[in-house]
Amino acid sequence: MRYINTGEYQFKLTHAPAAVFTTLEKMYGTAQSADTEKPVDFEISLKFDSLIRRFIKPQVTFFSGDTSPFKPLPISQSYPVLEWGMNWCIAAYEFNKLIIHAAVAVKNQQAIIFPATPGSGKSTLSAYLALSGWHLYSDEMAIIDPISITVSPLLRPVCLKNQSINLIKAWFSNASFSKTTHDTQKGSVAHLKVHTPNSYQNLHQANIKAIVFPKYDANKNILEIAELSKLEGFRKLSANAFNYNILALKAFNTVKQIIETTSQFNIAYNNLKDVNDFLTEDIIV
Amino acid sequence: MNPSPLLLQLSTLLTEPQKIVLAQLDWQEIIHILRECGLLGCAFYVLNRNQLLEQVPTFAFKHLHSGKAYADRQKAQVHFESRIINDVLTQEGIQPIFLKGAGYALRGTLNSQGRVFSDIDALVSKEELKKAQQVLFNNGWCSKQLSEYDNKYYIQWAHELPPMHHSHRGTTIDLHHNIIPLVSGRAPNFSVLKNEIQIIDGYAVLSPHGMFLHSLVHLLINEDFKNGYRDMLDLYWMATEFEQQQQDFWQNLLQLATETSFAKELYLTLALLNMLFGKQFGRQIQPQLANKFDTKNNRFWIKKVYQYVLQPNHSKIGYSFKTYRHFAAYIKGHMAKMPIKILIPHLIHQSYVSLRDTLFGKHHFDKPENNMK
Known part of the structure; x- marks a missing residue:
């Protein structure tokens, strides 16, 4: 026990x-x-x-x-x-909070939410940011309070899959991993430690600064950034909120408030450093 | 019986919460049981009705409120679905009678507050059944493919059609043509049910005593007691509410129960409510019932079987001979529903399925998910 x-x-x-x-x-x-x-x-x-x-x-x-x-x-x-x-x-x-299928990374008390479908490189991005000076609030679910419109930190490891396990191990040789498990329904998986109970102590609910929909694309030479219309931002964010249907009106109002107070981007990337630079220089103030 | 302290706390919380104060650790156990029995929302509203929510510790409030949010959403969905079902059927001249959870929600009873639903139950006459099914098929509902065995069971012996699912919304409707299986030989004449209809906001639901009687018949002439505790709570809160609203509630109930030959079940229910929740309902009809039904046999079933199997179905609520008592209730429920020459082959089939699943893990024999027609 x-x-x-x-x-x-x-x-x-x-x-x-x-x-x-x-x-x-x-x-x-x-x-x-x-x-x-x-x-x-x-x-x-x-x-x-x-x-x-x-x-x-x-x-x-x-x-x-x-x-x-x-x-x-x-x-x-x-x-x-x-x-x-x-x-x-x-x-x-959990039906008190709006839960979005997304990674959440925080810097200077400002949260960026990365909603994404499997295969978009969300967990590789999470791991990279967590090991590059960001606080990772979650690699899987953004827990959003419908009243304060803030996102809560979770003390959880990052779940990495397939090739990204070896990539992160190569880039960050000190990283602490669980043993790799093969042949799961998601392929090979390993968990990466990104918090200690002490580091977690200093994390607080954070305001949301931007919503970024990432897409890994090996053929891109440069980082492509496209700002979304509010309508498209709303559609994409609500589609990733998995208890949206239960929270109903409360969910609608929460997503509406998030969309009105943040900017939303699609990004297509090949190099994680470019993503980090963009987030740090252009989004976080 | 000596109910476990945990069960006593749970039952008091859900009926007379002003009588207890729970410590943090008690709350933890209670919340876990409430969550898995689908009773978080009910507990929230019981506390709310007693102005006790402010005294609930933050930890417990968080979970109770989450359960309430879920139940509220379900209730809204039940209203939405009922409206569509009512509209499409009344347009074709069929007035469906909404039963069980949907009936409670449409009547707005106390027990419907915070209650979770698995499906919508609607009753039509046997003559209207085929047409009603067709109307629902035309409006987006469809039936799941059943094993040949199950199909035969529904068509030859049951009192309802196989559940129909809405192809977009995923909601389920059970269309009934009686309240208990025809094969039991105890199904009441449809005209008796028809006399118990009241129209509320355009919806047909059963009268208060009709609703109470249907609820207890459904509970006791049944082999599956998975939601038995929840069903007993329904009865507790309906009795509390209806006896206050209507002076002749108990007399009407006794009369209807006698007319439909369910007086014994009514007797058992009142005895069981007393055992589980410590409250003697319907004192004015008690002597008449006891006179006829306070027999050794009935006392045996109440004390040795029902009072146990109606406890919450949760591993934290334990008692001796759990499996045997449930098995006895299972057989009795089936016996009440089917003549013995049909029952035995049915049980042999079901126990084979159960043995197979225990040995090999139940998921090995699952059919692929996409088997909608």
């Missing part, structure tokens, strides 16, 4: 294969006593599927309480399944 304090949400992991606890120690650090006093939002576990499956090709199932949202997966995928399960808990039960 251990607590996983992600800041906004407190998890308690009751059962899991031993290797998962080792990886958690590496990604989240040792659970502090302050963490254990915090009330638990989600009680989660990874359990063996059936008696036979415990011995032949063992599989694990993720549980949030008594609920298992995913099909059982091979035991080798335990750690990614745990991280995805934690994402599921937030996505399935």
Whole structure:
């Protein structure tokens, strides 16, 4: 058993294969006593599927309480399944905040939101920025308060896939990674530590400065930037808000306020340094 | 029974919250159970009705409010769907009667506040059934492909059609032609149901005592007690609300229950409400019911089976012989619904499916997702 304090949400992991606890120690650090006093939002576990499956090709199932949202997966995928399960808990039960499928990077207390579909290079971009002086609030979901229109930090590792694992390892040799898991539904995945409990302590809810829709394109020589119309910005941002349908009017008003107070861009890039320069020089003040 | 302290806290919170104060750790356990039983929104509104929300700790409030937001959205969707279903069917001369959750929402009952719904239930006469189905097909609903076995079950024995899903909105409607399966031999005459209709804002719903009776019949003549606790809460809050609104509520209820031969089920329900929530409803009809139904057999079912299987279906709420008690209720529910010569082959089929899934993991035999017609 251990607590996983992600800041906004407190998890308690009751059962899991031993290797998962080792990886958690590496990604989240040792659970502090302050963490254990915090009330638990989600009680989660990874359990063996059936008696036979415990011995032949063992599989694990993720549980949030008594609920298992995913099909059982091979035991080798335990750690990614745990991280995805934690994402599921937030996505399935959080209806106080607007949640956007997006990475969030913050500098000088100003947040940039990167909504994107899988394959757009969002997590590579997240990892790069997190290791280049930005605070990464999330690589997967922007948690937005509908009243203050601010985004909350999550203490979570970044999930990297396929070639980007080796790229980030090559660029940042000191980076702390989990073991790579092969043959998941997303291909090979590895998690990258980007926070310590201490560094996380200094992060606060941040105002949103811009919405940037990234697209990695190997054929581009230069960074292409196109500012979006408000209408297009609204359409693209709301399409990535996965509890939009539940929050309904509140979601509409939240997205409207974000669009009115930020600028929105499409960018197509080949070089992450160009992206960093653009964000740092032209967007953050 | 000696209810577990956790169950006692949960039940008090959901019925008489002014009577307890919960510590932070208690809240944590309660929130986890409420969330998985789909009762966060209900708890929010019960506390709200008692002006107690301000005293709830931040941690608990956050989750209760999230559940409330979800339930509010569902309620809006139920109103939206009901309006479309009502419009398309009344245009063709069919007045659907909205049952269960949709009925509660359209009547605006206390138990509908914060309640979550899985589908919309509507009742039409058997003569109108085919036409009603066709009208819904023409308006974007479609049926999921069923196994041959399931299909036969629905058509020959049931009281409803296979669920229909809306192709764009993904919402589900269950079209009924009676309130319990015909094969049980206990399905009431449709004209009796028709007499219990009230029109509220253009929607046909059952009268208060009709609604209460349908709710308890649906709960007890049934083999699946997954939402049994939620259903008992429905009954608790309907009884509380209706007895205040209508002086002759209990007499009307007894009369309808007697007329439709569900008086025994009414007796069981009142006994069970008392056991689960410590409140004796309908004292004025109690002697008449007890006189006839306070038998050794009924006491056995109440004390050994029902009072347990109607507890929240959650691993944190444990009691001895959980599996056996649920199995007994499962068999009894089926027996009430089907004659024995149909029941046994049905159970053999179902228990094979269950054994297969326990051994190999239930997802191995799933059909591909895209099997809409």
